[in-house]
Amino acid sequence: MALLIQNGRVVTPERTFAADVLVRDGKIAAVGPGLPADGCETYDAAGCLVFPGFIDAHTHLDMDNGVTATADNFATGTLAAVCGGTTTVVDFATQDKGGTLARALEAWHKKADGKSSCDYAFHMAITDWNPAVAEEVGEMVKAGVTSFKLYLAYDNLRVTDAELYEILKRVGQAHGIIGTHCENGDLVNEKVAELRAAGKLGPRYHAPSRPDYVEAEAVARYCYIAGAAGVPVHIVHLSTRAGLEEARRARARGQKVYLETCPQYLVLDGSRYDAPGFEGAKYVCSPPLRSLDDQAALWEAIRNGEIDSISTDHCSYNLTGQKDLGRDDFSKIPNGLPGIEHRPAAVYTAGVAAGRMTENQMAALLSEHTARLFGMYPRKGAISVGGDADIVVWDPAARWTISAETQHQNCDYTPYEGMAARGRAKAVFLRGELAAENGEPVKEGLGTFVARGVSEYY
Numbered sequence: 126m127a128l129l130i131q132n133g134r135v136v137t138p139e140r141t142f143a144a145d146v147l148v149r150d151g152k153i154a155a156v157g158p159g160l161p162a163d164g165c166e167t168y169d170a171a172g173c174l175v176f177p178g179f180i181d182a183h184t185h186l187d188m189d190n191g192v193t194a195t196a197d198n199f200a201t202g203t204l205a206a207v208c209g210g211t212t213t214v215v216d217f218a219t220q221d222k223g224g225t226l227a228r229a230l231e232a233w234h235k236k237a238d239g240k241s242s243c244d245y246a247f248h249m250a251i252t253d254w255n256p257a258v259a260e261e262v263g264e265m266v267k268a269g270v271t272s273f274k275l276y277l278a279y280d281n282l283r284v285t286d287a288e289l290y291e292i293l294k295r296v297g298q299a300h301g302i303i304g305t306h307c308e309n310g311d312l313v314n315e316k317v318a319e320l321r322a323a324g325k326l327g328p329r330y331h332a333p334s335r336p337d338y339v340e341a342e343a344v345a346r347y348c349y350i351a352g353a354a355g356v357p358v359h360i361v362h363l364s365t366r367a368g369l370e371e372a373r374r375a376r377a378r379g380q381k382v383y384l385e386t387c388p389q390y391l392v393l394d395g396s397r398y399d400a401p402g403f404e405g406a407k408y409v410c411s412p413p414l415r416s417l418d419d420q421a422a423l424w425e426a427i428r429n430g431e432i433d434s435i436s437t438d439h440c441s442y443n444l445t446g447q448k449d450l451g452r453d454d455f456s457k458i459p460n461g462l463p464g465i466e467h468r469p470a471a472v473y474t475a476g477v478a479a480g481r482m483t484e485n486q487m488a489a490l491l492s493e494h495t496a497r498l499f500g501m502y503p504r505k506g507a508i509s510v511g512g513d514a515d516i517v518v519w520d521p522a523a524r525w526t527i528s529a530e531t532q533h534q535n536c537d538y539t540p541y542e543g544m545a546a547r548g549r550a551k552a553v554f555l556r557g558e559l560a561a562e563n564g565e566p567v568k569e570g571l572g573t574f575v576a577r578g579v580s581e582y583y
């Protein structure tokens with residue numbers, strides 16, 4: 126039966142307008158005011174905003190960092206995602222050292238297929254570059270994996286500048302987008318060693334082990350090398366004013382630079398590391414939480430339209446049993462924060478409701494621009510005829526408190542504990558099916574793989 130979502134206000138990056146949305150066979154069949162309800166099931170969205178389903182283009186689900194595996198797998202992570210309003214995630218399939226990209230892709234399909242509650246796609250993280258891997262790039266693009274990830278930090282993952290240059294050239298030929306984790310890994314190692322030698326071992330020393338220039342230097346280097354290779358730049362989890370300024374310089378040189386930031390860099394700051402005892406470990410992620418000045422710079426960049434996407438870097442580890450592997454040494458605390466469930470509420474609360482961004486920018490940064498960047502538009506990222514009926518009916522008047530007690534993330538805390546949230550996903554439709562309502566799941570396991578085309582931002 127067809128579904129008619131009535132009386133809501135549809136949000137696009139350009140405008141917000143009163144319209145009903147007709148859904149048939151999982152696709153959007155019509156958008157307009159006063160559509161006839163004959164023969165339709167109806168959903169009353171009066172008083173609500175109707176957003177395109179939110180896309181989280183940066184998740185680490187079922188990822189083993191070599192010591193411990195993330196608390197969330199695809200079953201729990203995507204269920205939490207859809208409860209919060211996220212209908213598609215793009216996770217990082219990661220090549221093993223000595224392994225092939227094909228094997229990594231197969232492994233990630235095995236983790237996700239048949240277990241996911243929202244739709245999912247993969248970026249391919251290249252960690253071991255060689256001529257055989259270069260031959261596989263085209264196959265990945267054909268398989269719908271049209272974006273790649275590189276690390277400039279983490280000894281078990283990072284590539285050298287020479288490899289970076291070669292990968293950019295090869296992936297560029299296939300019009301793949303390359304998202305890069307920009308931190309200078311050598312400098313991080315030096316800083317960590319200095320702090321440890323000085324007996325500075327608590328979680329609060331995580332931040333000074335990765336100062337802003339560690340990010341800025343890597344952003345600048347990546348931009349110059351991508352410029353040499355003649356390909357667009359995508360920078361993941363930008364966290365600092367200094368890094369932003371390097372990205373601006375590259376843009377001023379005429380380069381295409383796409384920027385992602387994350388809610389934790391907009392909503393939380395480095396003072397969290399001063400929490401008593403080992404509590405600061407909850408906030409250990411890389412890049413680390415930053416200063417209020419960095420936060421202000423990122424909000425200003427959002428206001429100016431300089432940021433392209435807000436995704437989570439969801440990478441959850443329990444405080445008890447995982448984060449506490451680093452109880453005696455901050456450098457052994459597994460890096461990452463949970464956030465897949467709370468991103469829309471955190472962004473709406475701290476952004477839209479606080480007057481720092483518009484609901485239209487939220488539609489752009491959490492949905493449409495991300496879909497365009499990663500080759501999913503207009504199937505995803507828009508409320509437009511013919512696209513997937515991934516729809517979030519958002520109640521802007523809802524008031525609730527973010528808490529680990531009520532979350533679906535499989536983690537023993539949330540970094541947003543106690544946040545007085547404004548707005549909530551009242552109903553979340555995945556390809557026309559009601560998947561979640563008022564923050565609770567309705568129908569699990571609806572997720573399917575999204576084979577993507579190449580980016581339209583090339």
Ligand code: DUC
Binds near residue numbers: 412440
């Ligand atoms: N940073 C994190 O905090 N976790 C996952 C990987 C990363 O880059």
Ligand code: ZN
Binds near residue numbers: 306361411
């Ligand atoms: Zn990263």
Ligand code: ZN
Binds near residue numbers: 183438440
């Ligand atoms: Zn990440």
Ligand code: ZN
Binds near residue numbers: 531533566
């Ligand atoms: Zn529940």
